[in-house]
Amino acid sequence: MGKIIVNGGNKLTGEVSISGAKNAILPILAATVIGGNESTIFNVPDLRDVKVMEKILLSLGCNIKRIDKMMWVDSKPLNSTKIPDELVREMRSSIILMGAMLSRCGEVVISYPGGCEIGPRPIDMHLKSLRELGAEIEESHGFIYCKTEGLRGGEIQLDYPSVGATENIMLASVKAKGTTIIRNAAREPEIIDLQNYLNKGGAKINGAGTSVVTIEGVGELTDIAYNTMPDRIVAGTYMIASAITGGEIIIKNVIIDHIQAIIAKLREAGCLIYNDNNSLKIIGPKRPNSIEMIQTLPYPGFPTDMQAQMMALLSIANGTSIISETVFENRFKHAEELIRMGANIKTFGKVAVIKGVKELTGAKTSAKDLRGGACLVLVGLSARGVTEIENVYHIERGYENFHIALKELGADIKMVD
Ligand code: EPZ
Numbered sequence: 001m002g003k004i005i006v007n008g009g010n011k012l013t014g015e016v017s018i019s020g021a022k023n024a025i026l027p028i029l030a031a032t033v034i035g036g037n038e039s040t041i042f043n044v045p046d047l048r049d050v051k052v053m054e055k056i057l058l059s060l061g062c063n064i065k066r067i068d069k070m071m072w073v074d075s076k077p078l079n080s081t082k083i084p085d086e087l088v089r090e091m092r093s094s095i096i097l098m099g100a101m102l103s104r105c106g107e108v109v110i111s112y113p114g115g116c117e118i119g120p121r122p123i124d125m126h127l128k129s130l131r132e133l134g135a136e137i138e139e140s141h142g143f144i145y146c147k148t149e150g151l152r153g154g155e156i157q158l159d160y161p162s163v164g165a166t167e168n169i170m171l172a173s174v175k176a177k178g179t180t181i182i183r184n185a186a187r188e189p190e191i192i193d194l195q196n197y198l199n200k201g202g203a204k205i206n207g208a209g210t211s212v213v214t215i216e217g218v219g220e221l222t223d224i225a226y227n228t229m230p231d232r233i234v235a236g237t238y239m240i241a242s243a244i245t246g247g248e249i250i251i252k253n254v255i256i257d258h259i260q261a262i263i264a265k266l267r268e269a270g271c272l273i274y275n276d277n278n279s280l281k282i283i284g285p286k287r288p289n290s291i292e293m294i295q296t297l298p299y300p301g302f303p304t305d306m307q308a309q310m311m312a313l314l315s316i317a318n319g320t321s322i323i324s325e326t327v328f329e330n331r332f333k334h335a336e337e338l339i340r341m342g343a344n345i346k347t348f349g350k351v352a353v354i355k356g357v358k359e360l361t362g363a364k365t366s367a368k369d370l371r372g373g374a375c376l377v378l379v380g381l382s383a384r385g386v387t388e389i390e391n392v393y394h395i396e397r398g399y400e401n402f403h404i405a406l407k408e409l410g411a412d413i414k415m416v417d
Contacts, residue, residue, distance in 0.1 A: 001390060001391060001392075001393065001417075002390075002392035002393065002396075002415050002416070002417055003388055003389065003390045003392060003415070003416050003417075004377055004380075004388070004389045004392050004395075004402075004403050004413060004414070004415050005386060005387070005388050005389075005413070005414055005415075005416060006362075006377060006380035006381060006386070006387050006389070006403075006406075006411060006412065006413040007362070007385070007386050007412040007413075008362060008380055008381055008382050008383040008384060008385065008386075008387065008412075009382070009384065009412075010245065010381070010410050010411055010412055011245050011246050011247040011248075011284075011410065012241050012242055012245045012247035012248075012249055012381065012406070012409040012410050012411060013247050013248050013249065013409065013410055014249060014250070014408060014409045014410065015249070015250040015251075015252060016238050016249065016250075016251055016252070016405050016408075016409060017251075017252040017253045018230040018231055018234055018235045018238075018251060018252070018253045018254050019043060019044075019045035019069065019230065019231060019234070019253075019400055020041075020042075020043035020044050020045050020069070020227075020228035020229070020230065020231065021189075021190060021193070021228055021229050021230060021231035021232065021233075021234075022045070022047055022049055022050065022231060022233075022234075022397075022398050023163070023188070023190045023231075023233075024189075024190040024193035024194065024228045024229050024231075025041065025044055025045075025050055025053075025228050026049060026050070026053055026091075026093055026096070027096050027167040027171070027190065027194045028041060028193065028194060028197045028226065028228065029041075029050070029053045029054070029057065029071075029073065030053070030094075030096045030097045030099075030100045030167075030171060031100055031171055031174075031194065031197060031198055032057065032062070032073040032075050033057065033060065033062065033075045033078055033097070033100045033101060033104050034075075034100050034103045034104050034171065034174055034175065034198075034221060035075065035104075035201055035220065035221030035222070035224075036075055036076045036078065036104065037074075037075065037076070037201065037221050037222060037223045037224065038072065038073070038074045038075075038076075038223040038224075039072070039073045039075075039197075039201075039223070039224045039225075039226070040070065040071075040072050040223075040224070040225040040226070041070070041071045041072075041073070041197075041225075041226050041227075041228060042069065042070050042225075042226070042227040042228070043069055043227050043228050043230070044066075044069050044070065044071045044228065045069065045231070045400040046069075046400050046401075047396065047397060047398060047399075047400055048393065048396045048397040048398075049091050049093070049397045049398065052087055052090050052091040052094070053091065053094065054066075054071075055084075055087055056083060056084065056087050056094055056097065057073060057075070059080065059083075059084050059087070060075075060078050060079070060080045060081075060083075061077045061078045061079035061080055062074060062075045062077065062078055063077060075104070078104065078105070081101060081105055081107045081108050081109060082108075082109045082110075083097055083101075083108065083109065083110040083111070085110075085111035085142075085143075088110055088111045088113055089111070089113075089114070091397075092113035092114065092116055092121055093113075093164060094110070094113070095110065095113045095123055095126060095164060095168070096164055096167045096168050096171060097110065098110060098126065098130060098144070098146055098168055098172075099130065099167070099168035099169065099170070099171030099172035099173075100171040100172075101146075102130065102135055102146055102147075102148055102151060102172050103151065103171060103172055103173075103174050103175050103176070106147060106148050106149070106150070106151075107146060107147040107148070108146045108147075109143055109144070109145050109146070110143070110144050110146075111142055111143050111144070112139065112142050112143065112144060116369070117330075117333060117368050117369035117372075117394075118328045118329075118330055118331045118333075118369055119328040119329035119330045119331065120329060123164075123165075125158055125159060125160065125162050125165040126162075126164065126165045126168045127139075127144070129156050129158070129165055129168065129169045129172075130146065130168065130169070130172055132154050132156055133148075133151045133152065133153070133154055133156075133169070133172050133173065133176060133180065134148050134149070134150065134151045134152045134154075134176075135147070135148045135151065135172070136148060150176075150177060151172055151173070151175070151176035151177070151217075152176055152177045152178055153173060153176050153177065153178030153179040153180040153215070153216075153217055154178075154180055154181075155180075155181045155183070156169055156180065156181070156182050156183065157183045157184060158182065158183065158184040158185060158186075159184070160184070161184050161185060161186040161187065161211065161298045162186060163186040163188050163190070163191070165186075166182060166185045166186040166191055166213065167186075167191065167194060169182050169215075170182070170191075170194060170195070170198070170205060170208075170213065170215055171194075173215035173217060174198055174203050174205075174215060174217065174218065174221070175217055175218060175219070175220075175221075176215075176217040177217055178216075178217055179214060179215065179216045179217065180214070180215045180217075181212065181213070181214050181215075182212070182213040182214075182215075183211065183212055184211055185207070185208075185210070185211050185212060185213040186298060186299070187209055187210060187211060187298065187299050187300065188298070188299040189209065189229060189232065189255070189257075189258045189299065190229070191208045191209065191213070192208040192209040192229075193228055193229045194208065195208035195209075195213070196208075196226070197224060197226045197228075198221070198224075200224045200225070200226055201221035201222050201223070201224040202218055202220065202221050202222050203215070203218055203221060204216035204217075204218055229255060229258070230253045230254050230255060230258075231398075232254070232255065232258040232259050232262075232303075233303065233305045233306060233371075233398070234398070234399060234400075235251055235254040235258075235259055235262075236259055236262040236303070236306045236309065237306075237309050237374050237378070237399070238251055238405070239251065239259075239262065239263075239266055239271075239273075239280075239282050240266070240306075240309045240310065240312065240313050240378055241378055241381060241406060241409065241411075242271070242282045242283070242284045243266055243269060243271050243282065243284040243285070243288060243313055244284065244288070244312060244313050244316070244378050244379065244381055244382045245284060245381050245382050245411075246284040246285065246286055246287075247283075247284050247409070247410070248281065248282070248283045248284070249281070249282055249409060250279060250280070250281045251279060251280050251281075251282065252278070252279045253278060253279070254278060254279060254280060255277075255278065256275050256276075256277060256278070256280065260300065261300060261301060261302045261303065262302070262303070262306055263275075263280075265291060265294060265302060265310065266282065268289065268291050269285070269288040269289050269290075269291055269313060269314075269317065270284075270285035270287075270288055270289045271283060271284055271285060271288075287316065287317070287318050287358075288313050288314065288316065288317040288318065288356075289317060289318055289319065290314060290317040290318060290319030290320055290321040290354075290356050291310075291314060291317070291321045292321065292322065293321075293322045293323075293324065294307070294310060294321070294322070294323045294324070295323075295324040295326055296323075296324070296325050296326055296327050297326060297327070298327070304325060304326075304327035304328055304331065305371055306371075307323060307325055307331060307371070308331070308334045308371040308372045308374065308375035309371065309374055309375050309378055310323065311323060311332075311334065311335065311338065311345070311352065311354060311375060312334075312338070312375040312376075312378040312379040313378070314354045314356060315338050315341075315343035315344075315345065315354055315356060315357065315360060315379060316356055316357060316358065316359065316360060316379075316382060317354070317356035318356055319355075319356055320353065320354065320355045320356065321353075321354045321356070322351065322352070322353055322354070323351070323352045323354065324350060324351050325350045325351075325352070326350065329350070331369075331371075331372075332347045332350075332352055333368040333369060333372050334368065334369075334371075334372035334373075334375045334376060335347050335352055337365040337366065337368070337372070337376055338360070338375070338376075338379060340363050340365060341360040341361055341362065341363045341365070341379060341383055341387065342357055342359070342360045342361050342383075343357060343360055343379075344356075344357055359382075359383070359384050360379055360382070360383040360384070361383055361384050361385055362380060362383045362384065362385035362386040362387040362388075363383075363387060363388075364387075364388045364390075365380075365387060365388065365389050365390075366389065366390045366391045367389055367390070367391045367392060367394040367395055368391075368394070369394055370394050370395065370397045370398045371398075372394070373389060373391070373392065373394040373395035374395055374398075374399060374402070376389045377389055377395065377402065377403070377406070377413075380413075381406070381411055381413075392415065403415045
């Protein structure tokens, strides 16, 4: 159970390059089972969640080779339809394997993913949509049994633009008979990456990135080579590392279009941000301005995955800010840890009021979830004295060598076991 120890006060300066996006790679790895083909995926970071998906694919009989950031998956030898439940518990987003496995072999057994640290995480839209495409789904004793005589295209109206539900429907529709139309689809850039990966193998998907996605079922998929998009949330996290320390950081390999909402809010907080189309420089202010209101929303709104990191910055801002978390039910767990460090934060359900203080003081803290853990590291970079963050495994789910990259940017930080 690793622990990060950071001694605050250093301004961060230098360059960091962003790796592939966790939330693009996970659905793409699920998609590799559909075609019984070979996929070569580039720019795959070394993340705990990617390792879990790798273990699941191996348990299903796939062959995998990994050389540095390249991952090769051969799903021809797939010989099982049961997703190991200890791995589903470790990573609930493995639920998107349902659509992919139904496409490939017409059946799958997966344990109920259940809730996680940020909320109950229901999957009602996933199950309702897959049933509309012809899947017979039974839920009993904590397991979901899915099978189909053959998926058929349909018109699906999502009650909410769920990222995972959109991905599950796309994966189930790739080889379905006929055409599927998803309305009120999620518009996140990771959905576009999934479309681009599948279309490189001969799938016929259009509209990803808009709220209407159309999938025309095809017979087979060819082998695919694909370079995943850079991680917009990791990029945003390093931007806040510069902002919270009054630093000056250059971030390379980032798609500016994906982070416009983050750029807008950090400019409001007083950061100077200069960019070309795939890199940016961000200069942090002496002390951040408060921001009247941040509301987390589905893309292209301000991302919920950046909410905790923004709360870190606003906890030392000059004035009072309000954050409204509209996407998840229980995503303020990091607030209690920030309060232990001297922050003045009050939460009322899904709204947090942050009265900025001049300085936080280092303390022993513990990560409760992935982005909340990143938030604690960020605030430790600027707090007076030493901050310890335990349960670092949460952070390793989505950040590759986080403390090493921050150390290279000038942070006084280390990891101890
Ligand atoms: C994806 O989760 C991401 N995970 C999350 O990133 C991200 O926060 C989220 O999308 C929103 O952008 C991956 O891509 C692996 P949703 P997902 O379905 O698909 C409710 C991170 O930190 N809902 O869009 O689970 C749900 O409870 C992670 O990298 C239903 O009610 O998100 C939530 O309140 C955290 N019923 C809201 O919709 C359903 O059937 C958004 O969930 C499905 C979802």
